[in-house]
Amino acid sequence: MTSFRRFLQHRTGVIGLLIVVIVALAVLIGPALIPYGPEDMDFMAMLAPPSAAHPFGTDSFGRDVLSRVLLGGRVSLLISFTAILIAAVLGSWIGILSGYHMGWTDGVLMRVMDLLFSFPSFILAMLLMVLFGFSSANIIAAIALVYLPIFARIARNTTLLIREEPFIQASRLMGRRPAAIMLTEILPNISAPIMVQASVGFAFAIILEAGLSFIGLGVQPPTPSLGGIMSDGREYFSRAPWVLTMSGMAISVALLGINLLGDGLRDLTDPKLRERT
Amino acid sequence: MSELLGTQAKAPGLSERWGPVALYLLKRLLSGALVLLAGTAAVFFTIQAAPGDPALSALGEQATPEAIAAFRAEYGLDAPLMVQYVRWLLGFFQGDLGQSLAVARGMPVGALVLQKLPATVFVGFFALFLAVVLSLVLGTLAALNRGKATDTIATSIAVFGVSMPDFWMSYVLIFGLSLGLGLFPAFGYVAPSTSLTGALHATFLPALAIAAPMAAVFARTLRAVLIETLSKPYVTAAKSFGLRRPFILVHFVLRNAMVPYLTVVGLQIRYILGGVVVVERIFGIPGIGSLMVDGAFARDYNVLQACTVVFLAIVLLVNVAVDMICALLDPKQTVK
Numbered sequence: 249m250t251s252f253r254r255f256l257q258h259r260t261g262v263i264g265l266l267i268v269v270i271v272a273l274a275v276l277i278g279p280a281l282i283p284y285g286p287e288d289m290d291f292m293a294m295l296a297p298p299s300a301a302h303p304f305g306t307d308s309f310g311r312d313v314l315s316r317v318l319l320g321g322r323v324s325l326l327i328s329f330t331a332i333l334i335a336a337v338l339g340s341w342i343g344i345l346s347g348y349h350m351g352w353t354d355g356v357l358m359r360v361m362d363l364l365f366s367f368p369s370f371i372l373a374m375l376l377m378v379l380f381g382f383s384s385a386n387i388i389a390a391i392a393l394v395y396l397p398i399f400a401r402i403a404r405n406t407t408l409l410i411r412e413e414p415f416i417q418a419s420r421l422m423g424r425r426p427a428a429i430m431l432t433e434i435l436p437n438i439s440a441p442i443m444v445q446a447s448v449g450f451a452f453a454i455i456l457e458a459g460l461s462f463i464g465l466g467v468q469p470p471t472p473s474l475g476g477i478m479s480d481g482r483e484y485f486s487r488a489p490w491v492l493t494m495s496g497m498a499i500s501v502a503l504l505g506i507n508l509l510g511d512g513l514r515d516l517t518d519p520k521l522r523e524r525t
Numbered sequence: 526m527s528e529l530l531g532t533q534a535k536a537p538g539l540s541e542r543w544g545p546v547a548l549y550l551l552k553r554l555l556s557g558a559l560v561l562l563a564g565t566a567a568v569f570f571t572i573q574a575a576p577g578d579p580a581l582s583a584l585g586e587q588a589t590p591e592a593i594a595a596f597r598a599e600y601g602l603d604a605p606l607m608v609q610y611v612r613w614l615l616g617f618f619q620g621d622l623g624q625s626l627a628v629a630r631g632m633p634v635g636a637l638v639l640q641k642l643p644a645t646v647f648v649g650f651f652a653l654f655l656a657v658v659l660s661l662v663l664g665t666l667a668a669l670n671r672g673k674a675t676d677t678i679a680t681s682i683a684v685f686g687v688s689m690p691d692f693w694m695s696y697v698l699i700f701g702l703s704l705g706l707g708l709f710p711a712f713g714y715v716a717p718s719t720s721l722t723g724a725l726h727a728t729f730l731p732a733l734a735i736a737a738p739m740a741a742v743f744a745r746t747l748r749a750v751l752i753e754t755l756s757k758p759y760v761t762a763a764k765s766f767g768l769r770r771p772f773i774l775v776h777f778v779l780r781n782a783m784v785p786y787l788t789v790v791g792l793q794i795r796y797i798l799g800g801v802v803v804v805e806r807i808f809g810i811p812g813i814g815s816l817m818v819d820g821a822f823a824r825d826y827n828v829l830q831a832c833t834v835v836f837l838a839i840v841l842l843v844n845v846a847v848d849m850i851c852a853l854l855d856p857k858q859t860v861k
Contacts, residue, residue: 458690
């Protein structure tokens with residue numbers, strides 16, 4: 249509770265948290281409050297500019313851009329969130345195993361992670377999407393794989409720092425199994441840097457997913473996604489700039505909130521960094 | 526006085542510094558080559574493991590078994606996997622990346638890549654240059670005016686910068702600087718060999734779109750590192766000796782901040798190259814990124830494989846270059 253109270257004193261962090269909560273509420277319950285569905289076409293109002301009836305305007309099929317952005321945002325955020333959750337869990341597991349056992353386990357696992365880390369992230373994700381198909385599960389898997397080495401490295405380095413601490417040695421002397429030590433002693437002690445990295449990674453995943461969907465190698469129509477709506481919008485962006493602009497701004501607002509929240513979390517968990525800023 | 530300032534009485538000359546640096550570089554190059562080798566194997570076998578048959582996707586679902594067999598024989602796809610890999614690897618070291626299966630059917634992929642590489646390298650370096658310049662200005666201004674209005678403004682610009690993905694930034698720039706003010710073209714490419722100023726003019730918007738989010742990340746790093754360096758005892762000592770502030774900033778502060786700053790720059794190369802793919806597409810730049818997207822839509826596995834490996838090689842090369850600069854700036858780095 250005290251750390252939450254400390255977080256509340258971090259002005260930009262709180263602003264970030266507020267933005268994230270508002271964005272989450274908007275994409276979760278927003279679509280239910282809007283009178284148009286994302287697939288409802290109105291051929292009397294194609295490419296209509298923003299108005300009271302359509303605050304974000306309409307696209308070339310006369311579909312309400314606001315409701316598409318909200319539903320597309322839900323799809324994009326869910327994909328990114330799930331991908332980062334998987335990367336964080338798997339990456340922590342790999343990193344703890346590596347750091348705790350050291351030796352050849354560490355050597356093998358970390359060389360594989362180094363190799364994954366060397367590929368440009370977007371290129372690797374793109375290759376995997378082409379090879380394995382454009383389903384949502386594959387997008388999640390591709391983003392998770394690309395981000396996995398970052399979590400594994402952080403988990404490993406933090407585990408190496410604490411593995412010789414007296415409380416871990418005591419656990420070991422008590423004859424507890426390594427799996428139990430990793431889960432109850434090490435995991436809670438490395439969760440803070442993992443959390444901070446997860447917030448950075450969430451923003452990264454949103455950009456990656458939107459980029460993939462934007463060039464047509466991510467979420468496939470008719471399912472709306474933020475990158476997909478932007479891609480629709482670029483076809484007629486000089487005649488009807490609102491389709492592209494509104495979906496682009498939606499991405500920026502979500503990213504801004506997550507980045508500010510991430511900065512707040514980082515300052516909270518890393519006193520050294522707090523002094524710096 | 527120089528001992529008190531924490532520098533060596535006689536700084537080693539550049540030639541003395543090269544010895545250990547050269548050895549270190551050799552080690553880094555070797556490990557880079559090993560990663561590249563492992564990378565080629567990973568890409569090759571992942572492509573083989575994936576569902577989908579290159580012969581079917583190139584010839585269509587209605588292809589006769591004879592046509593498929595002929596296609597497989599023509600492109601050497603009928604040999605065992607290990608043989609195919611070794612063949613591909615041997616070819617790779619001789620600059621032969623196989624033939625394009627679909628994008629430009631029958632054309633050597635190596636020639637395609639060489640034809641597209643200059644545009645990607647040019648735009649990539651232009652973007653890197655812009656990101657470094659922007660971040661040096663923003664980061665230094667913020668750190669020197671810590672807590673003041675200048676800092677708040679620079680930091681806010683950086684936060685907004687990281688919230689602008691490059692493909693969205695591209696359109697903001699097109700709206701503002703191309704369609705709005707008519708300063709730059711919204712589409713098209715001019716090769717630097719044709720006209721250097723023409724190339725810089727044509728690729729300014731794509732380079733800036735890639736650079737902006739990167740500059741934000743670099744600037745935030747530089748600000749944090751500079752603030753830490755500014756509080757070091759040797760900076761206080763230098764001030765108390767009455768050295769002029771710009772001199773201290775360049776020789777004591779920025780120089781020592783460069784190694785952590787460049788390390789972050791090296792790490793971000795992966796993202797710059799990712800940005801190149803999408804931005805090349807938006808601005809119609811005939812680079813490796815465009816080639817790879819074409820290969821993706823046409824399911825041209827040879828082109829995909831070659832592009833992925835080329836991108837990996839670029840990352841590894843740039844990282845060795847960054848290591849080299851860091852080692853020259855601070856020979857301590859070679860011990861790590």
